[in-house]
Amino acid sequence: MSSNAALTDLIIKMADDELVxxxxxxxxxxxxxxxxxxxxxxxxAQDKIGxxxxxxxxxxxxxxxxxxxxxxFMRPEKAFKCSHLVxxxxxxYDFSLMRHFLFDHAETVRYESMRESSFxxxxxxxxxxxxxxxxxxxxxxxxxxxxxxxxxxxxxRMQTALYETIALAAGIFxxxxxxEETLIADKVYPGEKELYSRWLDQIYPVLVKAALNLPDMNTxxxxxxxxxxxxxxxxxxxxxxxxxxxxxDTEASW
Amino acid sequence: xxxxxxxxxVYEALEQVMDPEIPVLSVIDLGMITGVEITExxxxxxxxxxTFAACPAVSYIxxxxxxxxxKALGIAVTVEIDKQVHWESNRMxxxxxxxxxxxxxxxxxxxxxxxxxEIMLNTPCPHxxxxxxxxxxxxxxxxxxxxxxxxxxxxxxxxFKPLE
Numbered sequence: 001m002s003s004n005a006a007l008t009d010l011i012i013k014m015a016d017d018e019l020v021x022x023x024x025x026x027x028x029x030x031x032x033x034x035x036x037x038x039x040x041x042x043x044x045a046q047d048k049i050g051x052x053x054x055x056x057x058x059x060x061x062x063x064x065x066x067x068x069x070x071x072x073f074m075r076p077e078k079a080f081k082c083s084h085l086v087x088x089x090x091x092x093y094d095f096s097l098m099r100h101f102l103f104d105h106a107e108t109v110r111y112e113s114m115r116e117s118s119f120x121x122x123x124x125x126x127x128x129x130x131x132x133x134x135x136x137x138x139x140x141x142x143x144x145x146x147x148x149x150x151x152x153x154x155x156x157r158m159q160t161a162l163y164e165t166i167a168l169a170a171g172i173f174x175x176x177x178x179x180e181e182t183l184i185a186d187k188v189y190p191g192e193k194e195l196y197s198r199w200l201d202q203i204y205p206v207l208v209k210a211a212l213n214l215p216d217m218n219t220x221x222x223x224x225x226x227x228x229x230x231x232x233x234x235x236x237x238x239x240x241x242x243x244x245x246x247x248x249d250t251e252a253s254w
Numbered sequence: 255x256x257x258x259x260x261x262x263x264v265y266e267a268l269e270q271v272m273d274p275e276i277p278v279l280s281v282i283d284l285g286m287i288t289g290v291e292i293t294e295x296x297x298x299x300x301x302x303x304x305t306f307a308a309c310p311a312v313s314y315i316x317x318x319x320x321x322x323x324x325k326a327l328g329i330a331v332t333v334e335i336d337k338q339v340h341w342e343s344n345r346m347x348x349x350x351x352x353x354x355x356x357x358x359x360x361x362x363x364x365x366x367x368x369x370x371x372e373i374m375l376n377t378p379c380p381h382x383x384x385x386x387x388x389x390x391x392x393x394x395x396x397x398x399x400x401x402x403x404x405x406x407x408x409x410x411x412x413x414f415k416p417l418e
Contacts, residue, residue, distance in 0.1 A: 036391035036393070036401060039393050039394065042393075043397055044393070047307070050307045050308020051307060124338075124340065128340045130418065131342070139393065
């Protein structure tokens with residue numbers, strides 16, 4: 001079995017992505033372009049934050065980590081390991097939808113790969129999240145394809161959104177210098193490089209249906225750094241807002 | 255503590271614990287209970303599972319189970335989340351699906367294998383029974399619901415989503 005440090009590092013990356021993406025999704029509440037989309041992004045926000053919570057609980061219960069709420073809301077920016085993709089402000093619906101498409105497929109291949117993980121709590125999460133994530137990718141694929149087939153403006157905006165997000169999304173798969181090989185050898189999961197390739201295999205057919213051009217991935221420089229605690233300037237304000245109520249009284253009971 | 259309480263009595267009491275979001279369905283109807291253990295001299299142990307991982311009603315339901323069963327049977331009860339079992343929509347009983355339909359929510363179809371997008375198409379309308387319907391959004395007013403539209407009776411309706 002991999003060391004606790006290796007598992008902890010991997011779980012924090014996954015959980016922080018879920019938490020921050022969940023918060024970004026929640027920013028669509030009340031602002032969606034149509035009511036169904038308002039509801040969809042709000043529901044997905046709830047799912048993501050639930051996934052983050054389940055992961056923080058594993059840290060707490062299996063690996064001696066802190067209480068999930070305190071861990072989520074009281075850490076300094078440097079201790080966060082989320083990718084830059086999820087930190088970016090929502091911008092327009094086009095950007096948000098494309099990010100949701102790329103992120104949720106990445107999440108799907110990741111949890112799918114953990115069905116037979118040597119770390120047992122991952123097996124259970126994998127089963128639980130799998131069914132829920134189907135609805136996220138179903139939603140993303142359907143809207144992406146519809147907007148791209150809806151006319152010139154929709155198509156052009158989604159293509160632009162893909163160019164804007166693809167390097168950021170590739171940054172999800174930043175391998176850990178210290179633990180990657182151990183986690184693979186111990187069969188915790190197949191590793192970032194393998195997930196990246198499975199992810200491309202999964203998004204490609206949908207992009208083809210939408211007639212979008214995926215840039216040559218060899219010319220893309222993935223945006224790394226988030227996993228090592230280096231973040232965009234957007235993360236600090238987000239964390240401040242997200243933890244605002246909790247930090248009014250960290251000992252309060254809810 | 256009474257040693258004469260049987261599992262059947264506990265299950266009967268559980269039929270009175272209703273889901274806060276769908277008040278016509280009990281935790282038994284929904285298939286949320288995974289086990290009851292009765293050990294002499296100890297509180298009765300009830301194991302449950304949430305439907306969706308992020309269901310905000312879980313702790314409310316958990317407390318509800320404890321208080322309702324304790325009151326009904328006059329015994330001490332401990333409720334635990336069962337981590338070994340995950341909820342799938344096939345756990346819902348057919349009686350529950352009928353109640354759901356009468357409540358105005360389309361029940362999930364029986365799943366054979368995985369959820370595919372096609373399974374969300376032509377969901378029978380709970381109001382008029384027509385299958386001339388389409389999926390408006392896989393997300394609804396709660397995590398477990400989707401929104402459909404019936405072209406026959408012109409009404410928007412919700413469905414309890416199939417979940418693998």
